[in-house]
Amino acid sequence: MSHEFEARRQDWIAREELAERMIPLIGGLYRDHGVVTSIHGRRLINRSPVELLKAHRFARQAGDVELAVGDTMRVLEALREIAPGAASIDVARLVARFTEATGTAPADADAAVLADFLRAELAPVLVDVDGARAEGTDVVLYGFGRIGRLLARILIAHTGGGQGLRLRAIVVRKGSENDLQKRASLLRRDSVHGPFQGTIEVDEEANTILANGTLIQVIYSDDPASVDYTAYGIDDAIVVDNTGRWRDEAGLGQHLQAKGVARVLLTAPGKGAIKNIVHGINHDSIEPGDRILSAASCTTNAITPALAAIDEAYGVVRGHVETVHSFTNDQNLIDNFHKGDRRGRSAVLNMVITETGAAKAVSKALPQLEGKLTGSAIRVPTPDVSLAILNLQLERPTDKAELNAFLRQTSLTSRLRQQVDYIESPEVVSTDFVGSNRAGIVDGLATIADGTDVVLYVWYDNEYGYSCQVVRVIEAMAGSHPVVFPERRPVVAEREVAPVS
Template identity: 45%
Template sequence: MSTKVNYNEEVLSQAQNRRATVEFINIVNDLWYDKSIELVLFRNPLVDKRASEVLNLIEYAKEFVSKPISILDALDIAKAIQQIELPSSKLDIGKLAYECYLGAKKGEDKVAFVQNKLKDATVAKDIQPKDVVLYGFGRIGRLLARELMTKMGKGSQLRLRAIVTRGEINQTVLEKRASLLSVDSVHGDFLGTVTVDAENNALIINGTTVYMISAKQPEDIDYTEFNINDALIIDNTGAFRDEAALSRHLKANGASKVLITAPAKGVPNIVHGVNHKQNSPDKVDIFSAASCTTNAITPVLRVLEDNYGIKKGHLETIHAYTNDQNLVDNMHSKYRRGRAAALNMVITETGAGAAVSKAIPALAGKLTSNAIRVPVPNGSLAILNLQLNTKVTKEGVNSLIKKYALEGELVEQIKYSIDNELVSSDIIGTTAPSIFDSKATLTDEDTIVIYVWYDNEYGYSHQVIRLAKHIAKVRRFTYY
């Protein structure tokens, strides 16, 4: 016979949890805006979140690490962090909470525990803020603008100073740009303010001036006229795809580094977390953030190659349609892409299989790849069919990926899904570029099939920003 439910006790408990959650949210936001300390929960952002969103993340954390972490545990750790003098940091309060549950010494208070865990953060790094210019303002450009302005904090890292587009800039154009930034059919409303300053050809985003600059070619711009110096230019136009073309950005007065949000020839193609440390920004001026698909599959492939070895394999990416396809049937330079994107599944090519070898040289020539564009506006899936150098089990593969999602250098890159009902719309807004679907893994001795989801816009944009911080040398102390 089941235990009788006490409804009144449940309501009281729920109210207490929500009250604690509101207090927790207030501390999270105070730490961010007052001290530039960002708290995340197993890499999930917490700044500006609602109570229901935080409680859902707490439930995910319980299942993910299989430890009874509660909102009260997270609140205690947050209060402890408030009492400690720390530099600008990014701290995973989920990891701290479950480590406290597992290993805190008897009688040790939370402040002492957190101080011990974060002792390496006691000396602040000398971080100089970096001016950023977005060259292009399409899908990726606008998401980058949203994230840069949302995470501006006290302006100690990346500072969005200007956006470059082609064509005349006037009141109407500024209003249209502002509207596209404010409202998005896929990603929803921007949780901030955007107004127009026509007199200065600028957008005022969250109270901060961002200049709109019109230019036909990058070398014509003098950024210093806008008091922009030593800037990182993030090119998201797709118009410049090799070292010679991208070098034109460096001829502009006030520009010092370039990052392209697409694969490029003759420059380092980087998947942050996998090979970003192989190229020092002290020696390299132009970087590529590779493609969204490359960023999705490379972290998981890195884990499998390092632990099992990969003989060969095939990648099939089921990709959302993109702006280079036609809305209705019309001429296109590539086969099949001329057919109506929202009405057809379209087979096309992808270079992601070959591109992986730029980050993991051991996989050169081992992967074939193809792509199918499908009628969804965002949210994609990579299916990897791999032959390994050793026999494996589903449980073994999943356990290995989960370990890397919890600790190590790929925790920002891999999210481990435990959802039996996961579909493409569920992954929209995920900051990790690679969402490993643990429920879909298939194994047959040395052959495995794994499914990796990715928000090809939002997740990729966060990888771009991670790489931008590496290039600008503004990465904070992190505890993951």
């Protein structure tokens, strides 16, 4: 027993040491080349050695085998040598494809063979290392509430070498004499999402916040059209309106009257002819002439990817979506007047039945589901993470095992793997999903499937997960969303799942 204990300890130490050596490789690929590395959707950038090992452990979901740290190390070293351009690279899937193609694991392969394989896989993003570096796109956050501050955190963390999105300014109404200090403090500390990972400095004279080297201009204004962004060196910017004050073209169009603004993105469902974009579903419909877009709602982003996958594989006849949603800032802490029905009652003491437009909004991203879905919501006394319950009638029958296997594979290898996650655990609860970067997480153990009648439970971090989707839409608008490798497979691969008899 003592021998086994020591052997296990030494094995951990060896793997932890290897993970420590990965960190500068991962960081260098990101800063110098814009390469975002991940293991089945778990980003490796800015992770500790233990977090990297945890990501390798997660790879068991794809094939019941933990990803070998040595294989990842060899792939990272080879990527450094071939120096690809900006891309989102799933190291675990590259390891699997190389092993399948050659019969040899990367750790045991000839370096030249591995490099040639990676050059072939990444051919579309191989660039001349002496070529000109792409310039970044300026981003302005109009509003700095729950979503605005999370967007700021994500954008700062994604700055890299500056070729992608560059957070340049936030626009707010001045709330107090020490407003700047308070804004910085809210960015630095968060009761739900924890402390900011890095350093923050405030310059009262210049009205700026310096966060991990990103200089953010704080602009005080209550009139979107009157701001001159060019005075701060900001031009052709994408303004992200996260205030919710305006949702139609007339209101949001005020931003376009300001100097230095090129396009506008709303972090709420848009009204009228505004395109509601759910990344992974209809982001390809964004055109250069679209100057005002919407990133839809957190619930629409959570349920649409899973619905799209199921509709493609099984066909959705009709369904009802019930969302159990954390309370939001527009509700009252204690009973008081509210223009909305029931929302005036205390958010922290009550479950509150309310309306949701998420079910109807799905059809803006998935037109084939127009008129097939209804929806309602219950606000509950939790600050973050919500649960969508999808009660569906399908065209083709299935059972729990088949449906879960399909959704699990969707989360790992399909074109929706950045949006859909999957988990099977009898112990998970809502707080376990705080900080999830996926739009929605299917709870496999809760799935009910009886022929054509199906009930799915989809968790989602309605703050952080949604904010990640918003950033993906901004990247799509800017043309800076990294190409994903290996190439994504269709949601349904030749409809290989046989019907249940």
